[in-house]
Amino acid sequence: MALDGDEVRSAAAELLDAGAHEPLDAMRHSASHVMAAAVLELFPEARLGIGPAIRDGFYYDFDLPRPLTPADLETIEERMRAQVAADHPFERYEQDRATALAELESAGQSLKVEIIRDLPDDDATVISFYRHGGFTDLCRGPHVASTARLGPFKLLNAAGAYWRGDETRPMLQRIYGTVWETQADLDHYLWRMDEARKRDHRKLGRDLDLFSFHPESPAAPFWHPKGMALWRALEEWSWEVRRGGGFDEVRTPAVVRKELWETSGHWELYQDNMFVLDDSDHQSGLKPMNCPESMLIYKTQLRSYRDLPMRLADYSWLFRRERTGALAGMFRVRQLTQDDSHVLCRDDQVIGEVNLALNLVRRQYAPFGFEPRFKLATRPDKKLGTDEFWDAAEAKLAEALKAADTSYEIDPGGGAFYAPKIDVFLDDALGREWQMATIQLDYQLPQRFDLEYRTADGGFERPAVIHYAIYGSFERWIGVITEHFAGAFPAWLAPVQAVVIPVADRHLPYAMEVHAALRAAGVRAEVDDRSERMQAKVRDAQNQQVPVMLVVGDRDAEARAVSPRLRTGERSQGVPLDQFVTDLAGRIERRELWPVAAAEDAT
Ligand SMILES: [Zn+2]
Ligand SMILES: [Zn+2]
Numbered sequence: 001m002a003l004d005g006d007e008v009r010s011a012a013a014e015l016l017d018a019g020a021h022e023p024l025d026a027m028r029h030s031a032s033h034v035m036a037a038a039v040l041e042l043f044p045e046a047r048l049g050i051g052p053a054i055r056d057g058f059y060y061d062f063d064l065p066r067p068l069t070p071a072d073l074e075t076i077e078e079r080m081r082a083q084v085a086a087d088h089p090f091e092r093y094e095q096d097r098a099t100a101l102a103e104l105e106s107a108g109q110s111l112k113v114e115i116i117r118d119l120p121d122d123d124a125t126v127i128s129f130y131r132h133g134g135f136t137d138l139c140r141g142p143h144v145a146s147t148a149r150l151g152p153f154k155l156l157n158a159a160g161a162y163w164r165g166d167e168t169r170p171m172l173q174r175i176y177g178t179v180w181e182t183q184a185d186l187d188h189y190l191w192r193m194d195e196a197r198k199r200d201h202r203k204l205g206r207d208l209d210l211f212s213f214h215p216e217s218p219a220a221p222f223w224h225p226k227g228m229a230l231w232r233a234l235e236e237w238s239w240e241v242r243r244g245g246g247f248d249e250v251r252t253p254a255v256v257r258k259e260l261w262e263t264s265g266h267w268e269l270y271q272d273n274m275f276v277l278d279d280s281d282h283q284s285g286l287k288p289m290n291c292p293e294s295m296l297i298y299k300t301q302l303r304s305y306r307d308l309p310m311r312l313a314d315y316s317w318l319f320r321r322e323r324t325g326a327l328a329g330m331f332r333v334r335q336l337t338q339d340d341s342h343v344l345c346r347d348d349q350v351i352g353e354v355n356l357a358l359n360l361v362r363r364q365y366a367p368f369g370f371e372p373r374f375k376l377a378t379r380p381d382k383k384l385g386t387d388e389f390w391d392a393a394e395a396k397l398a399e400a401l402k403a404a405d406t407s408y409e410i411d412p413g414g415g416a417f418y419a420p421k422i423d424v425f426l427d428d429a430l431g432r433e434w435q436m437a438t439i440q441l442d443y444q445l446p447q448r449f450d451l452e453y454r455t456a457d458g459g460f461e462r463p464a465v466i467h468y469a470i471y472g473s474f475e476r477w478i479g480v481i482t483e484h485f486a487g488a489f490p491a492w493l494a495p496v497q498a499v500v501i502p503v504a505d506r507h508l509p510y511a512m513e514v515h516a517a518l519r520a521a522g523v524r525a526e527v528d529d530r531s532e533r534m535q536a537k538v539r540d541a542q543n544q545q546v547p548v549m550l551v552v553g554d555r556d557a558e559a560r561a562v563s564p565r566l567r568t569g570e571r572s573q574g575v576p577l578d579q580f581v582t583d584l585a586g587r588i589e590r591r592e593l594w595p596v597a598a599a600e601d602a603t
Pocket of ligand 2: 341467
């Protein structure tokens with residue numbers, strides 16, 4: 001488990017945020033103190049970093065004399081259990097700055113000293129400690145009443161983490177643990193972790209022959225035929241949704257001169273993430289986003305109020321100079337494609353267009369079985385524009401959410417510096433939350449590009465632009481759904497939708513006939529004519545998560561019938577071929593969530 005940006009932020013927030021916490025968070029943070037106490041028993045010279053509660057657990061960072069082994073984690077866990085059995089109360093006390101610094105310095109806790117030095121030196125700053133047993137820690141709390149209040153816990157692993165997430169600072173050892181209110185919750189969490197490992201899209205991508213990664217082009221997937229079949233199925237569906245929403249397709253160049261990026265602001269703010277290249281005498285950038293080029297398309301004509309809204313969808317390649325060290329698979333790639341949309345509209349159309357976006361999101365997610373959740377991200381502290389501007393913009397998004405009959409949460413301060421946005425989240429089969437789409441309202445880009453439209457009374461006004469991608473990137477979406485479905489995609493997405501398996505060689509002509517009928521109906525079907533035994537072919541198709549296997553023998557051939565077996569184990573016999581083909585093609589056409597195993601993952 002590598003340290004990512006969110007964890008750094010959540011750790012920092014934990015140190016600085018004295019606000020209310022969920023009881024489970026208090027338990028998790030208390031567990032990190034208990035773990036730190038155990039580590040100090042083993043390594044009295046350990047220097048302590050920070051130990052926040054995080055989603056699903058906790059961690060603590062330590063500077064230790066040697067690398068931790070799995071046996072160390074077991075010993076630490078035992079010592080933690082001894083503290084729980086002793087039921088030490090957690091006690092809070094305060095110190096003035098000078099005393100706190102002196103005591104931590106004499107204890108050799110230089111990282112804690114650094115934390116205090118970074119706190120504002122004023123009367124409002126309270127320096128508090130929590131003590132349990134013989135252990136004290138600089139801490140804002142809150143904690144549970146005593147160590148016996150910790151629920152069932154487990155230490156998970158240790159990993160390197162730079163002090164304060166800074167590569168120039170010492171590498172510490174971070175121990176991750178998890179603690180829950182009940183044993184059942186802990187068991188379920190451990191099952192989810194285990195299942196997530198099995199479902200890892202990088203592994204399934206190899207096993208199912210969808211894609212591969214190669215050092216010759218780091219962090220950029222090579223799509224194999226089956227992966228492309230999946231991609232095209234996703235793309236066709238998203239186009240169907242876009243067409244239903246009144247979008248037109250555009251496509252724009254990848255190599256773009258820097259002047260455009262200067263106008264858009266990317267050259268100043270985003271250049272580190274761009275591949276910059278010398279193109280003849282000009283500096284150019286490979287485009288990391290589509291937005292600025294859609295602005296140029298808008299500007300090719302004088303637009304009238306009657307031309308708006310203009311809904312443009314651009315599925316071009318994008319390039320982002322991500323660091324290549326991280327083994328993030330599809331979750332961080334340097335070359336990606338979004339189902340990207342830009343709506344240019346009048347201000348009085350914003351509510352309607354955001355409402356449309358919300359409905360398209362729900363429609364596009366439905367055949368995956370995902371029910372999106374929405375958050376309205378409001379004005380941050382550092383922002384452009386007046387309070388009146390923000391009041392109006394936030395009210396428009398709230399109005400659109402209401403009109404879409406959508407419940408939503410507020411993410412205070414989560415908006416972009418130039419306008420509020422709606423973030424879209426979904427939960428996968430393992431209960432993991434993913435942020436996929438964002439619906440971004442934007443008045444800045446039209447201003448930077450000096451966009452206008454002619455009003456009914458002959459004047460000029462600036463349009464607004466609404467940016468959104470619904471899958472986000474195809475790459476990340478494929479990573480997420482591969483893990484969500486554990487590779488067992490519904491038939492409409494499956495790279496191979498049906499395999500025809502002749503029982504013996506003499507059934508091959510009829511198998512070819514069945515295959516032809518399926519292909520004619522648009523089904524991605526294959527015939528397995530290898531000289532393997534029939535059982536081996538069924539097993540291979542099953543392992544490849546093919547939704548439908550059609551084993552054909554004498555009786556089927558005579559009756560022009562098939563005997564389908566579904567991936568889920570369901571079987572039927574003697575189904576007339578025409579009827580079966582029509583039925584299967586219909587399920588695919590309707591993008592049914594089928595066949596889906598009866599909740600095997602509900603533990
Ligand atoms: Zn603490
Ligand atoms: Zn955009």
